[in-house]
Amino acid sequence: MGVTTDLVTYCAGALLQDLPPDVVARARFLLLDLVGNIVRARHDAESTPALLAATRALGLASGNAGVFGDTARYTPAGAAFLNGALAHSLDFDDTHAAGSLHPGAPVIPAALAAGEMVGASGATVLAAIVAGYEVTCRTALALPAGAHYDRGFHPTATCGVFGAAVAAARVFGLDACRTEAAIGIALSQSSGSLQFLSNGAWTKRFQVGWAAMAGLTAATLAREGFTGPAEALEGQLGFLHAYAPSPDPARVTQNLGTVFELMATAVKPYPSCRYGHAGIDAMLALRAEHALKPDEIESITYGVSRAGLLLVGLPAEKRANPQNVVDAQFSGPFVLACALVTGGMGWDSYRELHNPAIRALLPKVACVHDAAIQAEYPANMSGRITIVARGESFTRTVIVPKGEPGNFLSEAELRAKFAGLTESVLGAERSERLARAVLGIDGMADVAGLIRLAAPILSAKLAG
Numbered sequence: 001m002g003v004t005t006d007l008v009t010y011c012a013g014a015l016l017q018d019l020p021p022d023v024v025a026r027a028r029f030l031l032l033d034l035v036g037n038i039v040r041a042r043h044d045a046e047s048t049p050a051l052l053a054a055t056r057a058l059g060l061a062s063g064n065a066g067v068f069g070d071t072a073r074y075t076p077a078g079a080a081f082l083n084g085a086l087a088h089s090l091d092f093d094d095t096h097a098a099g100s101l102h103p104g105a106p107v108i109p110a111a112l113a114a115g116e117m118v119g120a121s122g123a124t125v126l127a128a129i130v131a132g133y134e135v136t137c138r139t140a141l142a143l144p145a146g147a148h149y150d151r152g153f154h155p156t157a158t159c160g161v162f163g164a165a166v167a168a169a170r171v172f173g174l175d176a177c178r179t180e181a182a183i184g185i186a187l188s189q190s191s192g193s194l195q196f197l198s199n200g201a202w203t204k205r206f207q208v209g210w211a212a213m214a215g216l217t218a219a220t221l222a223r224e225g226f227t228g229p230a231e232a233l234e235g236q237l238g239f240l241h242a243y244a245p246s247p248d249p250a251r252v253t254q255n256l257g258t259v260f261e262l263m264a265t266a267v268k269p270y271p272s273c274r275y276g277h278a279g280i281d282a283m284l285a286l287r288a289e290h291a292l293k294p295d296e297i298e299s300i301t302y303g304v305s306r307a308g309l310l311l312v313g314l315p316a317e318k319r320a321n322p323q324n325v326v327d328a329q330f331s332g333p334f335v336l337a338c339a340l341v342t343g344g345m346g347w348d349s350y351r352e353l354h355n356p357a358i359r360a361l362l363p364k365v366a367c368v369h370d371a372a373i374q375a376e377y378p379a380n381m382s383g384r385i386t387i388v389a390r391g392e393s394f395t396r397t398v399i400v401p402k403g404e405p406g407n408f409l410s411e412a413e414l415r416a417k418f419a420g421l422t423e424s425v426l427g428a429e430r431s432e433r434l435a436r437a438v439l440g441i442d443g444m445a446d447v448a449g450l451i452r453l454a455a456p457i458l459s460a461k462l463a464g
Helices: 003-012 021-044 048-057 076-087 104-118 122-142 145-150 160-172 176-187 194-198 203-223 239-243 274-290 306-312 325-329 332-342 347-352 356-364 411-426 428-439 448-452
Strands: 297-304 365-369 383-389 392-398
Touching: 003 122, 003 160, 003 176, 021 048, 021 076, 021 104, 021 122, 021 411, 021 428, 048 076, 048 203, 076 104, 076 203, 104 122, 104 160, 104 203, 104 448, 122 145, 122 160, 122 239, 145 306, 160 176, 160 203, 176 203, 194 203, 274 297, 274 306, 274 332, 274 383, 274 392, 297 306, 297 332, 297 356, 306 365, 325 332, 325 347, 332 347, 332 356, 332 365, 356 365, 411 428, 428 448
Parallel strands: 297 365
Antiparallel strands: 297 383, 383 392
8 A cells, every 4th residue: 555545544543532642632732722823813813804805705604614713604615714724824823843834724624614514523523633633744744844845835735735634534434545535636736835925925824724625625525425546645746746856755654653743743932933933932031041131232143944044034134124914923033123122922022013122123133044953953943042242142042942842831831822812802701711612622522612612702601
């Protein structure tokens, strides 16, 4: 059998009770994190009004599927699309360092939409989410992700569509043959470009939502008997060979079922490109340790890997002059200056985009390639900060940024992030109730009730 067949054979039979307890617990935490992102982005991301208007215009707002943080009902495809796009709209969603992607945003919305279509239990959906993470991350590792990036692809979308398809197929209860068809159908829909970096475009968010919807569509077609190509991943004209120069197809199934890539997934403590997080960690530590003040700074150097430099450092002129939220999310100079000036980096930090104190620091920040940091890539998104101030040099290296599996957030920290994202939309009481429901998803008879809990004006009676 080929790797696609081996992969779907495992995923189609995945049951929650057969998964290691730590994997199940981590999956709940990752779900909680993504739901918080969706709720806040539904009300606070600048691209949301256009997404909602287009969804309505396309006739996707006339069904019985839900979007977190929304009182309206959508078709399953519309819900998968919106939840996926919203999940990625704040750039605050989970990351897989070695795969250089965000696995949750395409996978979880597809699984939940499929769950609403068939009235699936929470345990079924959670098992499907785990399977979707494995497919997404393992596909990226087989490219590998760096070579895929060099061709201008956005792996969260290109690889995520396969994870979304398998997750939805698992919720539908498709056998291995039909699940392989779903992956084959998803191959025709794998897309995602890094060109959004040129002008802060919103397509980064859109293409992730599209991957969620495309994966759901692929699984639905497969469920109805539609045929997809065999060997969709490893075939000579399949995904891996078409989207990267020297893939390693065997990596897709290496240690499958014993090593879970979901456990290598990180949660972001800051809503910006993950390649800037080591620098933010280092900056906040140096600020606290040495009481550094903005007007004392002569220069700041941020050493990163080549991939990190591409995303947060180049072109230097653009990164030093962000004009919008997307620009700022991918600006090493902005997030570092913001951390130094304000002592933090949260979603509301983007209100400081034109803060004069931050703007004055931007020209003093240089992002550079660092050979020692490069050696940590792709296993770690590391970084090194060097600050010259008061005639002295202060340096801090962060190998494993906060939120990575080796430096993971505690449950209290995860719930604090969730509350910070959702309380302004739902209120403290409903936010807490939603958090409890998400963390108890595997005890739910029907996942539809989970999404209804996240409606901002839903009455307590209906919420029950």
